[in-house]
Each structure stands twice: as C-alpha cells, then as structure tokens.
Amino acid sequence: MKTDLLIFGGTFGALAVMFGAFGAHALKSLLNEEQQKSFETGVRYQMYHALVLIICGFSMPFGSPSQVWMGWCFILGTFLFSFSIYGLVLSSAKGKKLKFLGPVTPVGGLFLLAGWVLFTYNMLKLGVYL
Structure with missing residues (x-):
C-alpha cells in the first residue's frame, strides 16, 4: 500500500x-472566468x-485496514473529484457539457472527506498528538 500511495501521489502531483x-x-x-476558477479548484485539490498521499506513504505503517481504506479513499476521491471537474469544465467550454459528471464530483468529495476522517482516526490511534 505504501508503494501505491507514493506512485499515485507522484502521478497526481505531476x-x-x-x-x-x-x-x-x-x-x-x-475558458470563461468561472470555468477557469473551477478548473483551478480541481488542480488545487x-x-x-x-501531497497527503506522499506524506502518508512515508509516515504510516499501513498495518491496519483503516489505514488502507484511508489511502484508497484519498486516491479514489482525488480521481473522482478533480477529474470530473476537468471533464465538466472542458466539455462545457466545448458546448457539450457532460452532465453525468455532475454527481461524480460530490461523490469524490465524500471519498476525500472519508479519507480525512480516517486520517484523523489513524493519527489518534498511532498516538500522534500536538
């Protein structure tokens, strides 16, 4: 799993x-201004x-299912969230908006949220406190 996170993290970063x-x-x-902002949101997320995938790949042992689920939530969430935004923006700019991608973006966001909840859970479980 650690290798998967590092590979996906590096690929997503590039x-x-x-x-x-x-x-x-x-x-x-x-792109118009609104489309440009949406595209930038996809890139930013x-x-x-x-970066989170790379940090987790180096810092977590991945000895528990919750850590593996966290990694896959981040990977799937990033793909669904960002790439659906790219598809929506580019298809809209070409005048043929792929409307089926509209519901994909929030599903990706839910996976990202689940990844962050699992990240927090795993940090507490590993005893990482400030």
Missing part, C-alpha cells in the same frame, strides 16, 4: 503541475491530495 500549466496557458482563451 499531473496537477501539468494541468495547472495547461489551464493557465493553453485554456486561457477557451489534486495537488493537496497528492
């Missing part, structure tokens, strides 16, 4: 940089969770 540059430059003339 793609976030690529998509961020793509959105800031290549898509600037294609993708990068946040890429």
Whole structure:
C-alpha cells in the first residue's frame, strides 16, 4: 500500500503541475472566468491530495485496514473529484457539457472527506498528538 500511495501521489502531483500549466496557458482563451476558477479548484485539490498521499506513504505503517481504506479513499476521491471537474469544465467550454459528471464530483468529495476522517482516526490511534 505504501508503494501505491507514493506512485499515485507522484502521478497526481505531476499531473496537477501539468494541468495547472495547461489551464493557465493553453485554456486561457477557451475558458470563461468561472470555468477557469473551477478548473483551478480541481488542480488545487489534486495537488493537496497528492501531497497527503506522499506524506502518508512515508509516515504510516499501513498495518491496519483503516489505514488502507484511508489511502484508497484519498486516491479514489482525488480521481473522482478533480477529474470530473476537468471533464465538466472542458466539455462545457466545448458546448457539450457532460452532465453525468455532475454527481461524480460530490461523490469524490465524500471519498476525500472519508479519507480525512480516517486520517484523523489513524493519527489518534498511532498516538500522534500536538
């Protein structure tokens, strides 16, 4: 699991940089201001969770099911949340909005939320206190 988190974290991080540059430059003339903000939200959340995946991959032992579930919630949540936003924004900009992606974004958000709840639970379980 640790290797999976590091691979997904690195891949999501690299793609976030690529998509961020793509959105800031290549898509600037294609997207309106609202679409650009939505696209940037997808990139930002993708990068946040890429970093969380890498941090968890290095810091957690992954000896319990709750740690494994946490990792998969972050991976699946990042994919569903950010990539559905990209699909919605790009299809909308082309005049053919893929409406079926609309409900996918909040499902991804729920997976991210579950990942954060499990992260907190696991930190407390590991005895990590400030």
